[in-house]
Amino acid sequence: MKSEKLKELRIVHYGHPALREPAEQVGRVSGEIKALAARMIELMNEARGLGLAANQVGIPKRLAVVVIEDEPTVLIDPEMVKTEGSQKGEEGCLSLPRLYGEVERPARVKVRATNLSGKRFTLEGEELLARALCHELDHLDGRLFVDLVDESTLHWLVRTRNGEEPVIQPTTLEDALKVFLLAEEGARRR
Ligand SMILES: [Zn+2]
Numbered sequence: 001m002k003s004e005k006l007k008e009l010r011i012v013h014y015g016h017p018a019l020r021e022p023a024e025q026v027g028r029v030s031g032e033i034k035a036l037a038a039r040m041i042e043l044m045n046e047a048r049g050l051g052l053a054a055n056q057v058g059i060p061k062r063l064a065v066v067v068i069e070d071e072p073t074v075l076i077d078p079e080m081v082k083t084e085g086s087q088k089g090e091e092g093c094l095s096l097p098r099l100y101g102e103v104e105r106p107a108r109v110k111v112r113a114t115n116l117s118g119k120r121f122t123l124e125g126e127e128l129l130a131r132a133l134c135h136e137l138d139h140l141d142g143r144l145f146v147d148l149v150d151e152s153t154l155h156w157l158v159r160t161r162n163g164e165e166p167v168i169q170p171t172t173l174e175d176a177l178k179v180f181l182l183a184e185e186g187a188r189r190r
Contacts, residue, residue: 001032001035001036003035006035006036006039007039009039009040009043009057009058009059010043010057010058011043011047011052011056011057011094011095012056012057012058012095013095013096013097013180013183013184014095014096014144014146014177014180014181014184015180015181015183015184015185016058016095016184018055018056018058018059018060019055019056019095019139019142019144020142021055021060021142022060022140022141022142023053023054023055023060023061023062023063023139023140023141023142024060024061024062025062025077026061026062026063026076026077026114027077028118029076029114029116029117029118033061033063033076034116036054036057036059036061036063037063037065037074037076037116039057040052040054040057040063040065041065041072041074043057044065044067044072044094045072047094049067049094050066050067050128050132051064051065051066051067051132051133051135051136052064052065052094052136053136053139053140054140055139055140055142056094056095056139060142062076062077062078062140063075063076063077064078064136064137064139064140066129066132066133066136067132068123068125068129073123074115074116075111075113075114075123075136076113076114076115076116077113077114078111078112078113078133078136078137078140079111079112079113080109080110080111080133080134080137081110081111081112081122082109082110083106083108083109083110083134084106084107084108084109085106085107085108086104086105086106086107087104087105087106087107087127087130087131088102088103088104088105088150089102089103089105089128089131090102090103090153091103091131091135091145091149092145092157093135093144093145093146095144096144096145096146096176096180098156098157098158098159099146099154099155099156099157099171099176100154100155100156100157101145101146101149101150101151101153101154101155102149102150102153103131103145103148103149103150104148104150105130105131105134105135106130106134107126107127107130108124108125108126108130109124109125109126109130109133109134110122110123110124111123111124111125111133111137146173146176146177149173151172151173154170154171154172154173154176155168155169155170155171156168156169156171156176
């Protein structure tokens with residue numbers, strides 16, 4: 001991918017087909033993949049996210065970036081090796097902005113992935129990291145947190161004016177997804 005094309009990449013929102021596409025294996029870590037990973041880290045940082053999967057920039061390849069101990073970590077062709085226990089907690093997604101809800105996830109996970117040097121490594125995570133890893137690996141299979149969310153906890157977090165506390169607005173899954181689909185349709189028409 002040319003560098004101008006990389007610059008044009010944006011985080012896509014619910015309704016974009018790449019979010020539902022099972023991603024393809026990457027295999028060899030080419031210069032193109034390294035450049036894509038770097039751009040994804042940039043976009044994740046700009047959006048202040050904790051993770052971003054390639055599907056979320058419209059490219060269904062098995063590549064994700066996750067913040068681990070404040071450092072962006074690149075996971076290529078990641079696989080879930082082991083999961084243990086369970087935890088319930090709030091989740092959101094850069095592709096479904098302002099929408100949050102509780103999702104049950106394993107308490108501890110072990111993931112195997114390739115790094116930017118092409119070496120396989122193993123990563124263990126618990127609590128928030130376990131949640132982030134599950135969330136990003138789900139993206140690579142075309143799965144979103146709204147597929148697993150406890151609908152009774154689903155809500156919008158609406159920011160009003162600067163300095164004011166954000167307002168919580170409960171919503172149904174159907175209504176929330178409609179909002180995103182309408183926005184996507186509008187974006188396509190422009
Ligand atoms: Zn997400």
